Amino acid sequence: MKDLYIYNSMSGKKENFQPIQDGHVGMYVCGPTVYSNVHLGNVRTFMSFDLVFRYLKHLGYKVRYVRNITDAGHLENDADEGEDRIAKKAKLEKIEPMEVVQRYTVDFHQTLNKFNFLTPSIEPTATGHIIEQIEMIKEIIKNDFAYVVNGSVYFDVLKFNSKNKYGKLSKRNIEDLIHNTRSLDGQSDKKNPQDFALWKKAESQHIMRWPSPWGDGFPGWHLECTAMSTKYLGKRFDIHGGGMDLKFPHHECEIAQSEACHGNNPVNIWMHANMLTLNGQKMAKSTGNYILPNDFFTGNSDHLTKKYSASVVRFFILQAHYRSVLDFSNNALLASEKGYNKLMESINILPNLVANKESSDFDLELWIKDCFKAMNDDFNSPILIAELFRAVKFINQVKDGLASISENDLKSMIHNINIFVFDILGLKNDIEVGAEHKGKLKETVDLLIKMRAEARLDKDFDLSDKIRDRLADIGIQLKDEKEGTTFSIEKL
Secondary structure: OOOOEEEEOOOOEEEEOOOOOOOEEEEEEOOOEOOOOOOHHHHHHHHHHHHHHHHHHHOOOEEEEEEOEEOOOOEHHHOOOOOEHHHHHHHHHOOOHHHHHHHHHHHHHHHHHHOOOOOOOEOOEOHHHHHHHHHHHHHHHHOOOEEEEOOEEEEOHHHHHHHOOOOOOOOOOHHHHHHOOOOOOOOOOOOOOOOEEEEEEOOOOOOOOEOOOOOOEEEOHHHHHHHHHHHHHOOOEEEEEEEHHHHHHHHHHHHHHHHHHHOOOOEEEEEEEOOEEEOOEEOEOOOOEOOOHHHHHHOOOOOOOOOOOHHHHHHHHHOOOOOOOEEEOHHHHHHHHHHHHHHHHHHHHHHHOOOOOOOOOOOHHHHHHHHHHHHHEOOOHHHHHHHHHHHHHHHHHHHOOOOOOOHHHHHHHHHHHHHHHHHHOOOOOOOOOOHHHHHHHHHHHHHHHHHHHHHHHOOOHHHHHHHHHHHHHOOEEEEEEOOEEEEEEOOO
16 A cells, blocks of 8 residues: 555645555545536546546555535536526526436436446535535635625635635646736626635526525535535545646635635645547537547447447546546547457456466566556556556467466466456456357347248248247247347346
């Protein structure tokens, strides 16, 4: 455990990870705003922290992983004015806002399940923590870092900065920010342009609203994460993660709110996953430059030449380090598919290898150390994958009789490859032995079903029954229904 180094966005360097409480890790990751389908760029961010979660668990830590659902308060363009993203979608689709929330929360969970994500320990919602947010606002007002205007509450950035440091995470200078921002010209309730909303007064047309000491309104987006992380992880916890685009202002505001409320820095290590680009531009719903996960499963996209499995896409994403920009292309995905197939084929070969001598032509202990060294170096999945392919090369050499492996090393290699590939990287084996024949089997049975249907139309019931009975003999059951004939295969 002591060898794990994590890049801290706050310090700008890799730091030896030392949890606040020995053997325990508290980790908070900003979850989705559920107003639309999750796109592949979103998936990449959450996959980065799924990898972190998996590895910390493998190291033996008891991890409390909190990933929220934003179901209110996130306005268009991440601003303090304008429409709530969810409420806007509800108006467009002429349904209740919570119907929007339900629909896209389900989609989010279904998508992540397809990519074999582990479920977080706690998944709180913003609307489920309105009371906590109101109480936090009261405390910030009490500490003189917020002010009330016309039913809204704003965080006083200048006053906070006079005693603390606003902008330390993103390395921004508040004086420069103010200098480069136009004055408000009396068009806003804010004292300063950089102030941000803790609570917004709900206008008469605003659908999502709650009572508060300052009138009916809704919480600020930044406040929601601060309230939920504090409730479940405490005033100070180990890791806070999210996309690179959240560093400013969202995470910067989270720090300011926590310090204004509790008087201490809330997080030991800030982690930020980099973006996934498409056509050289950031993947984003707002610009229309994105690709949905389901597009990969169907192949119905101008960006794709064929369909791909979720495991191939996961493998593609993990081939890049979480802090590096990953550019999507169909050619890159095709290359990843070849690599993925090669890896899984080698894993399928492993149990059938013949151990023929006591010593091996492969330093297995060193290889295991190198695999852990990669993950201990800020969760370096591409280096781990490179090490896995070093093992793949050796496995194929043993298969071809060009190298030898001892019985103990073979057992150890099977055990450790399974750990690195399935437990840590979270891949699934989509090309298990015999899987390549499943498609051909379906085609064959469908052909026999068609022949049987033609025989019945010709009143050749002997042939029809013969086809049904022979299929039943080999464990394939036909079921005649109004919609047509289907089949099922008996499990042996």
